Every structure is written in structure tokens, then in C-alpha cells.
Amino acid sequence: MKNDDELDPCLPTPNTVYKSRLSMYRIKTLLGKGGYGAVFEAVRISDNTRVAIKCELNAVRKKLLYLEVKVLKAAQKLGMTRFCRIFDHGIINDQLSFLVMTLIGTNLWDNRMSRPKHHFSTSTALQMAEQTLLCIEQLHRLGFLHRDVKPGNFGLGHDEKTKHTLYVLDFGLCRRYTDRELRRPRQRPSYRGTTRYASVAALSLVEQSRKDDLESWLYMIIEWSSGKLPWRNDRDKKEVIRQKMELRSEESIRNKVLNICPREQYTTIMRYLDELTYVDVPDYEYIQGIIKDSYTVYGFSPNTPLDWDTDQEFNPPQDVIGTGRPIYFDQMKSTHPSGKKEKGNTKDTVIDKLREGTCPSGTK
Numbered sequence: 001m002k003n004d005d006e007l008d009p010c011l012p013t014p015n016t017v018y019k020s021r022l023s024m025y026r027i028k029t030l031l032g033k034g035g036y037g038a039v040f041e042a043v044r045i046s047d048n049t050r051v052a053i054k055c056e057l058n059a060v061r062k063k064l065l066y067l068e069v070k071v072l073k074a075a076q077k078l079g080m081t082r083f084c085r086i087f088d089h090g091i092i093n094d095q096l097s098f099l100v101m102t103l104i105g106t107n108l109w110d111n112r113m114s115r116p117k118h119h120f121s122t123s124t125a126l127q128m129a130e131q132t133l134l135c136i137e138q139l140h141r142l143g144f145l146h147r148d149v150k151p152g153n154f155g156l157g158h159d160e161k162t163k164h165t166l167y168v169l170d171f172g173l174c175r176r177y178t179d180r181e182l183r184r185p186r187q188r189p190s191y192r193g194t195t196r197y198a199s200v201a202a203l204s205l206v207e208q209s210r211k212d213d214l215e216s217w218l219y220m221i222i223e224w225s226s227g228k229l230p231w232r233n234d235r236d237k238k239e240v241i242r243q244k245m246e247l248r249s250e251e252s253i254r255n256k257v258l259n260i261c262p263r264e265q266y267t268t269i270m271r272y273l274d275e276l277t278y279v280d281v282p283d284y285e286y287i288q289g290i291i292k293d294s295y296t297v298y299g300f301s302p303n304t305p306l307d308w309d310t311d312q313e314f315n316p317p318q319d320v321i322g323t324g325r326p327i328y329f330d331q332m333k334s335t336h337p338s339g340k341k342e343k344g345n346t347k348d349t350v351i352d353k354l355r356e357g358t359c360p361s362g363t364k
Contacts, residue, residue: 080141102167108224112223196231229257285321
């Protein structure tokens with residue numbers, strides 16, 4: 001990229017036409033950009049369908065688009081409902097790779113920033129907490145960690161049919177945490193995430209696990225419930241760690257931060273997540289149950305209209321939250337045609353070693 005205001009000349013401009021083996025697309029408007037390339041709204045010329053096209057410069061050192069394709073194809077194959085659909089992909093003049101996918105409407109960061117005092121009502125905060133939890137659990141079931149859970153990486157559908165469907169976005173920082181066995185934690189992984197929402201383990205350069213995505217999720221829902229996080233402007237990771245630990249240890253600070261939040265419920269979730277270790281599978285249903293109980297405590301219906309769509313009841317897809325265990329774990333519990341159980345269906349070697357203390361986990 002040239003600078004913050006100028007697109008690389010290899011990237012398309014409005015009315016540029018891309019041709020793949022399947023179809024032709026006309027670029028409409030720029031939706032976002034970064035060091036990797038950019039995302040555009042486009043139209044499939046054959047039927048005038050609005051789509052998103054994500055472009056990546058082939059010259060960039062770290063390729064991220066392949067991870068996007070990997071995650072989205074896996075989600076599509078398994079019928080996951082909270083992921084964009086891939087329609088097409090291609091390469092232009094060996095300079096640019098592009099991915100054609102579902103067009104998303106507004107993301108939750110923009111929705112929050114458009115609200116008075118930059119926070120959602122309690123009902124909308126709880127509804128979006130539950131919907132984003134469903135998204136994260138589906139990603140974990142695919143065998144991936146997101147490692148950059150934040151409001152901008154969740155978006156609602158752009159049309160009347162999908163406007164109440166929340167999608168998880170942007171998988172460039174994803175990491176597969178399992179390969180038939182839980183992957184061994186690295187001794188000193190590189191930092192991945194956004195400091196404001198990153199877990200204490202991530203900020204401490206400790207290998208992330210499923211619980212770390214959920215810790216980021218918790219900071220995110222606290223922010224859109226209260227309007228701000230006290231460390232929002234800090235860039236010093238040690239200072240952010242200190243403040244996040246104070247949220248746990250200092251009741252007066254916790255009461256202040258969670259002042260207009262569902263305080264008891266969020267505190268219960270935080271304490272539960274802090275008990276989890278690298279090897280543990282979070283109980284997503286338990287966490288969802290706390291959110292659902294909050295509807296009753298605060299006198300809301302799960303179908304209360306959203307802050308930005310007050311004329312219509314909220315009617316999201318009726319997804320059932322899963323266990324977060326990778327799909328193949330469930331498949332491994334099946335039996336061979338001979339009737340014998342699959343090997344390794346009850347124990348995981350790395351998990352056993354971690355729990356025995358013979359393989360360093362690096363985190364609790």
C-alpha cells in the first residue's frame with residue numbers, strides 16, 4: 001500500500017471488471033483496506049447480485065487470503081451458518097488474488113459507535129453477546145482459533161433476509177489448534193491480536209487456546225455494554241495486562257467498569273474463563289445459559305428489537321450451540337464397520353501429557 005489514503009495501483013478502482021472462470025464482476029465501492037490489500041463491494045454482472053470481493057497483493061510477504069479460503073471452505077462444507085459463503089476466486093495478471101464472497105452489512109464496531117454514548121442497550125448487548133458466542137463456538141468446532149475477536153470482525157447481513165444473521169469475519173490471524181490431537185503449545189509464540197481485546201495470555205506471549213478467544217469476547221461485550229474499556233487508549237501491553245488483572249482482583253474497579261453492565265453475570269463468566277487451562281474445552285452452553293438467564297433477570301425477551309432496527313422483533317437463525325470440540329472428535333467416537341472402536345477415541349496424548357505436567361502448557 002502507498003499510504004493511508006492511496007490504494008496500491010495493482011488494486012481495482014470503481015467500474016473495474018474482473019473475470020474468473022465462473023463469472024464477471026464489476027467493482028463498485030471500497031469497503032476497507034489494509035497492508036494486505038482491500039475489500040470491495042461488487043456486482044456479479046450475470047445476475048446483478050451484490051457480493052464482496054477481497055483482494056490480496058501477491059507481492060505481500062505474509063499471505064492471509066489462503067487462510068480465509070481454508071476456513072470458509074471448511075465452514076461451507078460442514079454447513080456452518082455463521083460464515084460468509086465463497087462464490088468464486090481467481091488471480092489477475094499474477095499480481096493480485098481475489099475472493100468473491102457474501103456481502104455483509106454493518107459490523108458491530110460501527111453499530112456501537114453510532115449509538116448514543118457509544119454503547120448498546122442492555123437487551124441488544126445481551127443479544128449480540130449470545131450471537132457472537134454462537135459464531136465463536138462454530139469456528140472452534142472447525143478446529144480454528146480466531147485470535148482477533150473484536151466488534152469489527154462480526155457483521156450482520158446486508159439485506160432484509162439476512163439482516164438478523166450475525167457472521168464472523170476476517171480469518172487472517174486464525175490458527176488451527178488441533179491436528180487430530182491438540183497441538184503442542186509453543187514456548188514463545190508471536191503476539192497476535194488487538195491489544196484492547198487480547199487475552200492476558202496473548203499479551204504475555206503465551207500460546208492461545210479456545211479460552212483466549214472467549215476472554216477477548218468478554219472484553220468486547222463489556223465494552224459495548226458500558227461504552228468503553230478503561231485501557232482503550234493504552235498501547236503498553238504490560239500496562240494493559242495490569243489493568244485487566246485489576247479488573248479481577250479489585251472489586252471497586254470491577255464495579256466501576258461493569259457499572260451499567262449485567263455485572264453479576266459478566267463477573268461469573270470472567271471467573272469461569274479464568275479457571276480454564278490450555279487443554280480445557282470451554283462449556284459454551286453454560287456461558288450461553290448465563291446470557292439467557294440475564295434476559296429474565298433484566299426483563300427482556302431474546303426477540304426484543306435491536307437498537308438499530310426498532311420496528312421489528314429480532315429473529316436470528318435458531319442455531320443450537322455446540323460443544324466446541326472439533327468435528328473429527330465426534331467422528332472418532334464412531335466405530336469401524338467391524339464394530340471395533342476407533343483408536344484414540346477417548347484419550348489425547350498431548351492433553352494427557354499437559355495434564356501430567358510433562359509437556360509445558362505455558363498458561364492457565
